[in-house]
Amino acid sequence: MTAETALHWDGTALLALDQRRLPHAHTTLRLTSAGQIAEAIAGLAIRGAPAIGVAAAFGIVLSAREHGADTARVRTDAELLIRTRPTAIALRRAVHRTTSHLHEGADAVLAAAQEVQAADVRTCDAIGERGAHHILATLRRRPLRILTHCNTGMLATTGQGTALAVIKRLAGHGAVETVLVGETRPLLQGARLTTWELRRAGIPHRLCVDAAGPALMASGEVDLVLVGADRITAAGDVANKIGTYALAVAAERHGIPFLVAAPEETIDQDLIEPGDVHVEERPADELTTIAGQPVAPRDTEVRNPAFDVTPADLVTAVITETRVWVPWPATELCRVAAGLYRR
Numbered sequence: 318m319t320a321e322t323a324l325h326w327d328g329t330a331l332l333a334l335d336q337r338r339l340p341h342a343h344t345t346l347r348l349t350s351a352g353q354i355a356e357a358i359a360g361l362a363i364r365g366a367p368a369i370g371v372a373a374a375f376g377i378v379l380s381a382r383e384h385g386a387d388t389a390r391v392r393t394d395a396e397l398l399i400r401t402r403p404t405a406i407a408l409r410r411a412v413h414r415t416t417s418h419l420h421e422g423a424d425a426v427l428a429a430a431q432e433v434q435a436a437d438v439r440t441c442d443a444i445g446e447r448g449a450h451h452i453l454a455t456l457r458r459r460p461l462r463i464l465t466h467c468n469t470g471m472l473a474t475t476g477q478g479t480a481l482a483v484i485k486r487l488a489g490h491g492a493v494e495t496v497l498v499g500e501t502r503p504l505l506q507g508a509r510l511t512t513w514e515l516r517r518a519g520i521p522h523r524l525c526v527d528a529a530g531p532a533l534m535a536s537g538e539v540d541l542v543l544v545g546a547d548r549i550t551a552a553g554d555v556a557n558k559i560g561t562y563a564l565a566v567a568a569e570r571h572g573i574p575f576l577v578a579a580p581e582e583t584i585d586q587d588l589i590e591p592g593d594v595h596v597e598e599r600p601a602d603e604l605t606t607i608a609g610q611p612v613a614p615r616d617t618e619v620r621n622p623a624f625d626v627t628p629a630d631l632v633t634a635v636i637t638e639t640r641v642w643v644p645w646p647a648t649e650l651c652r653v654a655a656g657l658y659r660r
């Protein structure tokens with residue numbers, strides 16, 4: 318396994334960089350069953366919508382090899398994998414893509430899982446290129462100060478990432494002054510993972526607490542907000558890591574573009590409104606402890622939604638591998654006409 322990939326299929330097992338331990342320890346998990354992969358996904362050793370999809374696909378491969386013709390057992394594993402993280406549609410799609418080949422045998426399931434991974438790599442490249450091109454064509458300021466949230470890079474995918482792939486491309490054009498990285502409470506994907514990736518990529522960045530985002534916009538230090546997504550409704554409402562919605566509201570207030578970079582398959586045509594998205598509720602101890610240390614009374618009741626849903630009218634555009642989608646064109650036109658985007 319190279320340090321350039323978070324997941325690697327070695328022919329008999331899925332090797333996964335344990336993201337719970339980054340950036341301080343680089344530990345590789347060797348996962349040999351669907352149950353182990355489900356546990357790694359649920360516990361966030363493997364995380365990020367596209368990456369959990371790829372991991373789940375190889376979970377089906379392992380299950381198909383273990384259970385052979387007993388497809389009912391594989392389907393039970395498929396349900397187990399799907400239940401681990403209900404918000405990311407990539408997970409469900411990858412499981413369906415692989416289980417649909419069960420009747421052809423384990424080799425066909427393996428080929429399907431490998432295609433899920435290859436498609437992820439291609440998609441990341443295309444999003445990176447399209448996103449950078451769009452931003453360079455629509456924003457005047459150089460170099461840019463970009464605010465991002467959570468982790469959307471090579472740790473969250475099996476390629477270069479989604480929003481972070483765009484940032485890497487922009488940096489390649491010399492167009493990035495700094496990336497402002499929200500720490501992403503409670504599990505600190507921004508502080509632990511995005512800073513690690515940006516440092517390795519040699520891209521200037523500064524870490525800030527999540528609550529600093531709106532204040533930095535107010536003081537004129539942000540040109541663009543750029544995030545990923547776990548699921549997007551047919552209308553363009555964006556489910557992403559908790560804290561994203563607050564950034565979108567503040568971006569609107571300050572006339573700053575709010576862009577989302579995500580694979581086309583993130584768009585779920587079955588969902589119409591923000592309230593249709595199933596938002597995962599995570600365990601209480603993620604809030605009542607930090608790095609294992611208690612920070613709140615043990616029995617404190619907690620509300621811990623892992624994601625929020627940004628309404629479509631706050632989304633400037635969604636960049637996918639095939640298009641730049643403006644989900645709310647009338648509002649967007651008014652913003653442009655009113656000179657709201659000054660950058």
Ligand code: MRU
Binds near residue numbers: 365366367473479506
């Ligand atoms: O809970 P996580 O760490 O899996 O959340 C990940 C995110 O919110 C990412 O922004 C999203 O999956 C897009 S990944 C390219």
